[in-house]
Amino acid sequence: MCLLKLVNKQNPLDAAFVPRNLIKDPITKTMVRRCVLQAFMRLNHDLVQNGMSPLVLISGYRSFDYQKSLFERKCTRLVSEGLDEEKAKLKAAEVVAKPGCSEHQLGLAIDITTASMKDLEDPLTEAFAYTPEAHWLQQNAANYGFVLRYPKHKTEVTQIIYEPWHYRYIGKEHAQVLAAHDMCLEEYMAYIRC
Numbered sequence: 001m002c003l004l005k006l007v008n009k010q011n012p013l014d015a016a017f018v019p020r021n022l023i024k025d026p027i028t029k030t031m032v033r034r035c036v037l038q039a040f041m042r043l044n045h046d047l048v049q050n051g052m053s054p055l056v057l058i059s060g061y062r063s064f065d066y067q068k069s070l071f072e073r074k075c076t077r078l079v080s081e082g083l084d085e086e087k088a089k090l091k092a093a094e095v096v097a098k099p100g101c102s103e104h105q106l107g108l109a110i111d112i113t114t115a116s117m118k119d120l121e122d123p124l125t126e127a128f129a130y131t132p133e134a135h136w137l138q139q140n141a142a143n144y145g146f147v148l149r150y151p152k153h154k155t156e157v158t159q160i161i162y163e164p165w166h167y168r169y170i171g172k173e174h175a176q177v178l179a180a181h182d183m184c185l186e187e188y189m190a191y192i193r194c
Contacts, residue, residue: 129164
C-alpha cells in the first residue's frame with residue numbers, strides 16, 4: 001500500500017480494509033505498521049539523545065469498527081449535552097473521524113504525548129504543543145518520515161481540528177518536501193498530481 005494514501009471525509013477506506021505488517025509497540029502494545037514503529041523508535045532515540053523525555057504512543061492502528069464506536073460515543077455525548085442528532089454528527093466529525101475516514105485505519109498514523117502527560121485523563125491535549133518535545137518534533141519529524149497531520153493553520157483544508165499530537169508517516173522524502181513547502185497532506189497530494 002502506498003504511504004501517501006489520503007484518507008479523509010472525501011476519501012474513505014472500505015470497512016474491510018486492514019493494513020499488512022501491523023506490529024505492536026513493545027512498551028505500549030499499540031499496533032502500527034512495521035515501518036512506522038521503526039521510524040518512531042529512531043525518532044524517539046534521537047529525541048532522548050537531545051536531552052528530552054521519550055514520547056509515548058497513545059494510539060496507532062484502529063479498525064473500522066473501533067473507529068465507529070469512538071464516533072458514536074462522541075455523538076452520544078454531544079446529544080446528551082443538548083445537540084440534536086444531526087448537529088451532533090456534524091460537530092463530532094470535526095473532532096473524531098467517521099468510520100472509514102480515519103487514517104488510523106491505515107496503520108500509518110500515531111497519536112503521541114510525553115511520558116509525563118500520558119497518565120492525564122486526556123493525554124491528547126493541545127498542551128502537548130508547548131512542550132520541548134513538540135517543538136523538537138516540529139523541526140525534526142520530517143527527517144524520520146513523519147508530518148504533523150492536522151496543523152493549526154490548515155484546519156480549513158483538513159476539516160479537522162488542530163491536533164498537535166497526531167503525526168502521519170509518509171516516508172522521509174515526501175515528508176521533507178511537504179514540510180519545506182508548509183503543506184498539509186491534502187495540499188501535497190494536489191501538488192504532486194500537477
